[in-house]
Amino acid sequence: MNDHSLDSPGEAPVRLRRWLAPRLLDWFRLHQRDLPWRWDRDPYRIWVSEVMLQQTQVATVTAYFERFLARFPTLADLAHADEQEVLRLWEGLGYYRRARHLLQAARLLHARHGGTFPADPEALRDVPGLGDYTRNAVLSQAFDLRLPILEANSIRVLSRLFARTEDPRTTTARRWLWQAAEALLPTREVGDFNQALMELGALVCTPEKPNCPTCPLRSRCQAHASGQPEAFPRRTPPTPPTEVREAGVVIRRGEQVLLVQRPAEADRWASMWEFPHGQLHEGESHEQAAVRLAGERTGLTIRLGGELQTIRHGVTRFRITLVCFEAxxxxxxxxxxxxxxxxxxxxxxxxxxxxxxxxxxxxxxxxQTNRQRRLF
Ligand code: SF4
Structure with missing residues (x-):
């Protein structure tokens, strides 16, 4: 085995680990972005940032993070929060299940550990929303525990470093990647090392155009040596989105409108509020669906008015067109x-x-339309 192969990541050559960490950490000190959660070691703040960053861009998260922490500066503050207020603060970030899990987890940790975040992976195993990645990210950054992380950016860097061709979503590839991430961890500055790996993937080793000439790892990167770094890892083309047609209705009674609350167990937007809406049946017009949905979902009889707005939006693999009416x-x-x-x-x-x-x-x-006037 040469000193940069990792066929069996559990046996990663010590020399490679010793070579990698200082280079990555030096690069990180010079090039890391100035992000509001980077400058303290408070596990609660790191945890909130990590949850917000799941599926969401850094640029979007920053303002939400600061607002959330201003309102709930400690784990105890969050544990005592009202779910509706947490959801309101989360509004626009999407993936609201994260916010509900964060709140449930804060309540659990507060009850068990008196408001402190335990520095023990075992104590966090059954906490809602704290998967392997989030748990290890928080514990390595806050307490320098020697725990690996794996997310989209670090997966790309590791796959390219070792020119791994498998689709990282397969079980075999995942196992290899976790082992590799662990085997390469230094003995100190583990949190910074984990962050550096992610930051390199975000800023240099990008999906389409990796900037290899500026990369501190290029001399031992097998994907770079191949001349086609962007070919690693193999990516399965995304499934085309499914079109969904919906109708919605804003029901007025005098100067008031009807707002309804979604079920707590709904797949998406659980416990949040909305104007009644739903999917069209086969062969149904938007107008017919709006009247039917008002009756089925609210029990009210309405007189349908004109079209108010058409909203197009995407949710996971669905592309939804929602036609809204006044009534x-x-x-x-x-x-x-x-x-x-x-x-x-x-x-x-x-x-x-x-x-x-x-x-x-x-x-x-x-x-924007005239909210004070009656529509009919
Ligand atoms: S040398 Fe290129 S492909 Fe390899 S890790 Fe660096 S940026 Fe990525």
């Missing part, structure tokens, strides 16, 4: 079923409720 309440009382709760509120009160981004766009469009 006037005619009769009936709200019946809890799909929606658990309903409120009649003045449009200006919408600001206080956590809603999804497309629903916030709809609320803003309501505000």
């Amino acid at each position: 006037e309440y005619e009769s009936g009382e709200f019946v809890a079923g799909y929606y658990h709760r309903a409120v009649w509120i003045a449009p200006e009160e919408l600001q206080a409720y956590p809603v999804s981004s497309p629903q916030r766009r709809l609320a803003r469009s309501l505000a």
Whole structure:
């Protein structure tokens, strides 16, 4: 085995590890971005940042992070928070399950450990939302525990360093990658090393155009040596999105509109608020669906008005087109079923409720049209 092969990552040559860490750490000290969660070792702050950064760009997270920490500066503050306020602060970041897990986890840790974040991976095994990556990222950065991390950027760097061709989503590739990430860890500055690996992937070893001439690892990078670094690792083309057609309805009664709360167990946007909406049936028009959905999901009879707005948005692999109508309440009382709760509120009160981004766009469009006047 030469000193930079890693066919069996558990037996990573010590020389490679000793070569890699100082180079990566020197590069990190010079080139890391100035991010608000980088400059202290508070596990709670690191944890919040890591959860927000899942599936979300750094540029988007920064403002949310500062607002969230200003409102909930400690784990104890978050543990005592109201879920609706947490969701409202999270609004626009997406993947709201992360926010609910963060809150559940804060309550659990507060109950078990009195508001401190335990420096022990075993104590965190059954905590909601704390998977291997997040747990190891927090513990390595806050307490310098020798724990590896693996996420999109570090996966790319490791795969290229060793010219691994497998799709990283396969079980075999994942196992190899975890072993490699662990085998390469230094004995000190583990948190910085983990961050450096991710930062190199984010800034230099990018998916389409890795900037190999500026990379501190290029002299031992097998993908660079191959002349086609961007070919590693193999990527399966994404599945084309599925088109979904939806109708929604803003029901007015006098100066108020009806807002309904999604079920706590919904797959997405659980416990958040919205205007009633749902998918079209086969052969149904948007207008027919709007009337049907109002009846099925709220128990109310309505008189449908004109089209208010069409909103196009993507959720995971779905591309959704939502056509929203105005409607006037005619009769009936709200019946809890799909929606658990309903409120009649003045449009200006919408600001206080956590809603999804497309629903916030709809609320803003309501505000832009004449929110004070009656529509019919
Ligand atoms: S040399 Fe190029 S391919 Fe290799 S790790 Fe650096 S940027 Fe990535």
